[in-house]
Amino acid sequence: MAALQRDAWTAPAVLEADAPHVSITGLRKDFRITIAGQSKRIPALCGVDFAVRKGEIVAVTGASGCGKTTLLRIIMGLETATAGEVRVSGKRVRGCGYDRGLVFQHAELLPWRTALANIEFGLMTKGIRQPLRRRTAERFLAMVGLQNARDRKPHQLSGGMKQRVGIARALAIEPEVLLMDEPFGALDAQTRESLQAELLDIQAATGKTIIIVTHDLDEAVLLADRVVVMERGAVKDIIEIGLPRPRGPLAEMRARPEFGRARVHLWELLRHLPETKQEVGLR
């Protein structure tokens, strides 16, 4: 229940079998903004510590502005920390790398490229040459069920299809860790549920370690092994979700007592935060 002890997961020189896949230690991030000529410090992260095991799905939730996206961007290497560190497989993160893939809330596809060419783009930047590049892109497009939409441009795809391309693009570079920032937040309920089920299938097939930011408590309980609850830039608690794998669809899992227990526990933690009521759990 409590955050892991820092001493227990300080990355060793040689990674042990049960060593954490991702370790986040004493992570702090201050932004500086200037308002009316006055420089102001915004403490976005105030000492975040937790670790993620290989093949684990960890959801990160909390009120708007508590630092979830900042945390994910630092793990991805898009943002530098003010203090502390992130390690993936024992190696300190010092920028973006192909060991991590990021899926955004809006897929951010290149509008002039087809679905297939968008997936190929990431592979090209990784230095994968043809014909392997094409074959790999086709394989991952099929994994998300979009082989028939391969030649469509983003404006010819639905929101759910675009997110599928975004997921395929992130997976195609074969990252060890998949980072997802509210990937299904902008989708209708039906599409969201089918993509959640697909993500569970993909994780079961690939064994990927996944860190997913979500405001949706049902989604957090359905997908995650553990849920990290954040409050004002720090970890408030870490909830163990007692549901076994493989997991079924949301309607089926909701009927399980473990689901209800975890959902209530999360809501109890979050509902006391004043701004939380607007942002969390109301879906």
Ligand SMILES: Nc1ncnc2c1ncn2[C@@H]1O[C@H](COP(=O)(O)OP(=O)(O)OP(=O)(O)O)[C@@H](O)[C@H]1O
């Ligand atoms: N580039 C930036 N410059 C200045 N302040 C920033 C910047 N990015 C984030 N912040 C601030 O850092 C804090 C954490 O922001 P962050 O986006 O990580 O929160 P969040 O939990 O992901 O929020 P939401 O759920 O609304 O997306 C907020 O106060 C935000 O205003």
